[in-house]
Amino acid sequence: MAKKNYAFYPGCSSQKGASASNFVPSIEVMCDKLDIQLNEIPDWNCCSASIGYGEGSQLSRLVLNARNLALVEQNMPGQDLVSGCPACWLATRETAEKLHEVESLMADTNEALKEAGLSFKGTVKARHLVEVLIEDVGFEAMKEPVVKPLEGLKIAGYVGCQTNRPFGIAGESFENPQYLDKMVETVGAEPATGYEQKVTCCGGALAFSEPEKSQKQIKDIVESAYDHGADMIVTPCQLCQANVEIYQSEINKKKGTKLSMPVVYYSQLMTVAYGGTAKQAGLDGNVLRPQKLLDIASK
Amino acid sequence: MTASIATNQTILVVGGGISGMTAALEAAECGKQVILVERNATLGGRTALLYRYFPKMCHPTCGMEINLRRIKANRNVRVMTMAEVQEVKGSRGDYTVRLKLSPRYVNSNCTACGECAKAVDAEIDNPYEYNLSKTRAAYLPHNMAYPMQYVLDPSIIGTADAEKAKAACKYDAIDLAMQEETVEIRAGAIVWATGWKPYDAARIQPYGYDRFANVITSVEFERLANPHGPTGGKLLRPSDGKEAKNIAFIQCAGSRDENHLRHCSRICCMASLKQTHYVREAYGDDAKSTIYYIDIRVIDRLEDFYQQVKKDPTVNFIKSKVAKIAEEKDGNLVLHGVDTEGYHRYATTHDLVVLAIGMEPETNGIKLPDDILLDSSGFIEGASGGMFGAGAATSPLDVNRAAQSATAAALRAIQVVHKTSTVEGAR
Amino acid sequence: MAEMKTAAYICSGCGLGDKLDVSQLAKIAQREGKMALVREHAFLCNSEGVQMIRDDIEKEEVTHVCIAACSRRAKTEAFNFPDIAMTRANLREGVIWVVSEGAEHDEVRQEMADDYVRMACAELKKAKVPAGNPNHTHLKNILVVGGGMSGMTAALEAAEAGYEVILVEKQGSLGGWAGKLYKRVPFKAPYAEPQETGVAELAARVSAHPLIAVHLNTTVAETSGAPGRYAIKLAQESGAVTEIAAGSIVQATGFTTYDIKKLPELGGGLDHVVDHAGLESLAKASNGGPIRRADGKEVKSVVFLQCAGQRDEAHLPYCSGHCCATSIKQAMYFKDANPEVSTIVVYDDLRVPGMGEDFYRSAQHKDVIFSKGKASKVESSGSGCKVTYRDLILDTDLVLDADLVVLATGQVPSSGVNVADWDRLTKEAEGGSEEARQQRNDLKRISILNLTYRQGPDLPKLKYGFADSHFICFPYETQRTGIYTAGPVRRPMDIYQATEDATGAALKAIQAAENASLGRAAHPRAGDLSYPMVRLEGCTQCKRCTVECPFGAIDEDEKRFPVFNEQRCRRCGTCMGACPVRVISFENYSVDTVGSQIKAVEIPDEFSEKPRILVLACENDAYPALDMAGLSRIVYSAFVRVIPVRCLGSVNTIWITDALNSGYDGVMMMGCRKGDEYQCHFVKGSELAGYRMSKIGDTLTQMGLEPQRVSTYEIAITDNARIAGLINDYVAELVELGPSPMKGFG
């Protein structure tokens, strides 16, 4: 069947050598297997993330995101803007909705966009890659390419914040979303049910500015995964992945814990289940080796 | 039953709860002809499932006994149970109403002797216990049921159980051939006393009603406290049957919340205050009740009741909308939030959490005739022509106000049939 | 009506045939019960069984029917024979469902059933079909006292139903408090803005209505009579008195505001401190423009203090319910005229139930600021006021400067004389106290209805002077049949509730007049055609009936004989219970109908070890509780013999003494809860019973009986398990005590 086209917004942390860069190949493999064609937005810019507000004014942040939307509207007609990074997606979607609600902001935004030779009418829909998988592909179709079911793997589905709130996946609960567990099942692994930290905040950008406070959050998230007998954590959020994975060593140092819970991005799971290599899955990019996943990949 | 029993002088009352019974009786005791239709197998509605009323702590069944006696004594009222309004045609003074009559599979021969229930094996969730317990699939809704007749659950029709029930009945009261029928009746005026239903607690996700066994609703707690209820009146929590002595009452569960119900359901504060009495009655000084509230809304003389509960050392008040509930391994629940009076953070453990669940119109999701006006929450605000709302169908009301509203609705209906009669008299 | 012909029908269905010797029951009905006709049937309540009875009524001219089957509460549709006297022997719920299973209990079970048949036959022979009150009334018009929102609504709604109305207002114009408002709180979606009051339009419709006669500047000087035949004297301001007649009465006399001068700490009495009413007149004066104070200064900042002198033991302990919404509305007056005006509402609990929440939201949209807190002081400062209060959220004391302070004070009902005081003074006056007589006359001046009733000139108050119903299921259960209160006189309320309430009260007034015209009782015994009959020749003028009647139905003539006003009577039988010489009775409920049942029971001798206990059970709570014990198959002792009574207040002590004389071992009286939260729908029936039984002690000792041979219980309708326990415990206690020494002397 023909591949479905999407305007892809990788986001800064997916750039080569950046914190989420290792997910890029796995996203490519996954999408390829599911007949999803991601076309990178030409010359996309940063969304200003959830921390941009401090210095950046409301309008500045709106125009930054509007620029990406405008680029899609202009160069990739009919394609939804899709991002793998919740922060990018959220900032873009909030912009799209705000401009739709408030005419004056739409006018101001276009006035500013003109400076970059762009304009935005508001026709582009901003979506998260997970939305595309669930709504356009569906769980059943996600199962089909599975050649190496991830049997014997117990995985804690850590949904985090921004893929889940305030918009979330249609029909899902903010407090107890099920979709990630369902995705874990589609690839043949066992979800760690009752994982009550699944929507706890990892601290987001404050992992930098308020390390102690954020690391307390991360500690809860990881320990609860241990409590529920998980072999690893999976998350749809790149920042969550980074925060929850890389700070475990810090926490161990400070708190004398022995946390070493692998944290993977969902596309890594699917790539392995779809028969991809460890390299394609970018597992070499994980700071904490997801051994069991590596084993299956190397089978 | 056929249309012949009714004329345009007849008042149709839809709903056999306290409001519908009141509207029907008040009109009938003025000498008017009334047909009272109820969707369930018995009259009584939701008040019949309450243990006590605030503020007198008296028993709803006491008033129901009087109302049933009034109905039995009054030939102007005709009661039709398991009857649902499907369509209303016509206009003020001359309506034709199509009713769907669901089969009860038990006829008026039934003496309520109970032999059929003994014969049947199948069990169903008991709707008259808010599904907290099971009942045989041949059952009497409750001790105050009217008509005092058993009913067969449709799920056993066509099974051996149904035949067993039939065989057990010496009075051929069981008629498995009963079919759904539709009848049309005439009416001059229609009173909609369709009542309320508890908001779907599972949708209030932070409170985990769908995940935690020991988070229940206030209507369910009424059943626990009731000596006729599933626990024989003991306050036993669902997860392990352990006595719940340290109970949290969460106000505005669904109410005053734009994610759920915009309106304030009015009765919930009093309901929780009342329910702290149940806890105290059960355990005396060992009882512990905590009420988490935004505003305590107990108006007029009911304030006395609030002040009295406030003096009870076993009852605690915390001004706070609970943020979230977490379950511990032993089934206890930890409530997280902030007491906004001076900003005090809490994480308090309770044996049982009772959600003071909000009221929404029973008719939400049901299509009502077009000339009935609904407010933003779906309550009946008014209607053009000869139709009137009564009781909790019109607004979240306590029983007393519901009965007032129903009495008023009865007069409005009488005005309609009076006008038609005088007009016809003039002709 | 034909000669009395009795028939007994004995059912063997529902297991009666298996557990009882039905043919023996039939024999008893015949030989002892002296029933002219006795039939057995396997399934009496089915169409065939019922037809059999109908045929006997038809062909055999049976006039009196005894049904020996299930409880009188069951199968009422089947056993429904117009104009036929009927008694029910409760063999199912009352015997086979509550007596332990097994052959060893066959004997006592049968004896219990035998007795119930005897009792039902005995009662039947005394029973009459009530013919209804012969002196019919004909008036169906309605007097409405009070021309405010409630009164006008009651008048109009009654008139729209075709009933004539006389509307009396003491002021010179209609409208009452609502007429003084600039706008009213919204009562329809979107619940966002203050609305026109509509008072003028309503007043116009009322004045123009062909069925309504309006009397302004008029008060009620005297009210005598009863439903269907009230005679009322109306006094005009001029002093002129007109006499009118009415079928029933709606009292909608509203409220007055609490005097803010009683709240000095909150600035009551200061120049720039007003109450809601004061603010309304300022708003009316400004008529949509900027609101100015009395001194003409435009108000730029206003503070509303909620619950001023309310929810406060020192002032009004209750909440007036409407004040939060009213303050929101008044804050909007300011915001709508000028959004720059600072409007702060200081509240404890913001009480806007139902859709009021949207009105609250709307005010927040307009930047009305709501602050949970408690004001401690309001004082003059500069050209305005200084409000000191505790902000309970910030947990600090704040001081607010305001051009104007509005105190949300409460509603005080205009309900006239407190009947409790009246009663006390009456007793003292009759005791000869001149002072009491004087006080009584002073008290009478504030009366609203000036009833000529012995129990006082106005309606009894429930609490805090509100003339409300005591019952939750029955908001219009008045203690003065035919007189119904509506609006804030019954309970603090807003305009919307008042209009709903007035419409309901109008219906009850119509209903009372209709029932009176048919000689029927009103709620809760609606439709009952019996009424108290008295043999005055036997009366000793002891006045107990007049004093104890809970509904003020009995007056006294100059010779202190009781004068029964049947249309005021609720058929509770309290007078019958009170009468020491037993001259008061009802056709279908009398000293005889019960007494004969008591005598009909066969009392085993003292060696039989079979005690007999008489249970007199209130028919509304205790009797259904016993029935439901049966329904749930909860067993209790087969030594009790239960007789349902209308109310424990109707229990005449003669029944107790007769029972004990004839050898019963004990008597249980089961009534409903007494005290402040009493359950008795005849007000004080169980209280009276308790009182009378406390007096019976001496009689018992004279008879050489222990006091515990008579005991009273409070039973709730849900007490089916408890009631069985009580019976069993009592039986055990009596077994302990040994048989009554009176046995054999009976």
Next chain:
Amino acid sequence: MSDLNQKAVALYGGNFLKEVEERVEDGEWVSMCMQCGVCAGSCPLGPHWEHSPQKIFRMIMAGKREEVLTSDSVWMCTSCYTCIVRCPRKLPITHIMHGLAHYAHRLDVAPKGQPTRELAKIFWNSLIRTGRVNELKFSLGVYFKDGFSQGIKNLLGMQGVALGLMKAKRLNPMEILGGHKCKDIGGIQKMLAKAQEIEARRQI
């Protein structure tokens, strides 16, 4: 006091609520708060706050301007949006907190050296320089925000993390020499300049 701040005070006199409604992102929602406190109980960093959102809102209504704008609390939002989805009055609390922080920062009354405030500054500068965020420069910036020696300490402190990421090729030391940028950075900068101009036009 910055003159911007002085202007604001002069313009609104005591009416801080109005100031917030007109000058702060989504500020017009503040008056809708009914003090239920669900936001306070929902915030992951709640335990570390001096003022909860609902309390901040009450402070705004009570005119406590300085306490609010100098509050450390408004900088503690992790943007988890839990408060937003639970608020029964649907206040966009996350955005209001961002808005208050931004406003306080703009008026330069926000707490000096507030870590998140500093982080935000560095992030934004990194962003507008190239149109995309350069994680290495950004992180280094963060570690050196309190001066060089503290920076070294921080860096050593985070060595484990950094090395881990480097090993995993997720923190590229070569980035320091430049790295990613948008082609049309010129257009982007003009665009942002315009945005500021427009906002300046709208406000004082």
